[in-house]
Amino acid sequence: GAGVSQTPSNKVTEKGKYVELRCDPISGHTALYWYRQSLGQGPEFLIYFQGTGAADDSGLPNDRFFAVRPEGSVSTLKIQRTERGDSAVYLCASSPTGTSGAYEQYFGPGTRLTVT
Amino acid sequence: AQTVTQSQPEMSVQEAETVTLSCTYDTSESDYYLFWYKQPPSRQMILVIRQEAYKQQNATENRFSVNFQKAAKSFSLKISDSQLGDAAMYFCAYRSSNTGANSKLTFGKGITLSVRP
Numbered sequence: 001g002a003g004v005s006q007t008p009s010n011k012v013t014e015k016g017k018y019v020e021l022r023c024d025p026i027s028g029h030t031a032l033y034w035y036r037q038s039l040g041q042g043p044e045f046l047i048y049f050q051g052t053g054a055a056d057d058s059g060l061p062n063d064r065f066f067a068v069r070p071e072g073s074v075s076t077l078k079i080q081r082t083e084r085g086d087s088a089v090y091l092c093a094s095s096p097t098g099t100s101g102a103y104e105q106y107f108g109p110g111t112r113l114t115v116t
Numbered sequence: 117a118q119t120v121t122q123s124q125p126e127m128s129v130q131e132a133e134t135v136t137l138s139c140t141y142d143t144s145e146s147d148y149y150l151f152w153y154k155q156p157p158s159r160q161m162i163l164v165i166r167q168e169a170y171k172q173q174n175a176t177e178n179r180f181s182v183n184f185q186k187a188a189k190s191f192s193l194k195i196s197d198s199q200l201g202d203a204a205m206y207f208c209a210y211r212s213s214n215t216g217a218n219s220k221l222t223f224g225k226g227i228t229l230s231v232r233p
Contacts, residue, residue, distance in 0.1 A: 042223030107161035
């Protein structure tokens with residue numbers, strides 16, 4: 001079956017602009033995670049959805065970042081007033097459920113965001 | 117909060133030889149999961165191997181095995197018979213096993229493994 005997909009693969013935007021990054025999880029997976037990976041670093045947690053609701057958004061760095069998952073499937077990460085420090089690879093992962101650590105998280109290929 | 121430390125930024129291994137990648141972690145929990153992920157230049161995170169903390173036996177997956185030392189909070193990855201395709205970044209990661217808790221992954225900084233032909 002299809003894996004996790006993310007679009008666009010690469011996004012270049014100017015400082016101050018608004019961007020949306022999309023994640024299509026594996027069909028039937030109720031848990032969805034967003035991570036941010038800065039150059040030379042490991043991924044850092046941003047937000048976790050269980051179904052349609054954000055169960056934990058403690059990793060979002062500030063109020064310029066927001067994510068939605070209105071129908072419990074596709075998720076969109078939204079960044080307002082982008083800054084150069086937002087440049088990173090944004091990874092999405094899905095899992096059959098997030099309420100148990102036993103399940104594997106399946107990652108998408110990420111979106112590389114570059115803010116000029 | 118849990119932390120994962122990978123102190124070696126880079127390692128190199130000769131093709132067909134064995135290499136060990138180190139990882140330490142800190143947690144106050146008694147039950148959890150540990151993972152090694154591989155990230156090639158394509159950016160796709162691929163699960164290499166996982167270990168449940170309650171299991172004393174070290175996990176193995178073909179050429180990949182771990183040395184899990186729970187008391188020392190150490191979790192190293194051994195790659196045997198290294199192949200050119202093993203060249204990638206490798207990340208050690210931790211996840212709580214508490215049901216109902218956020219099952220997010222906490223990653224180390226990663227290590228870049230190169231394989232010499």
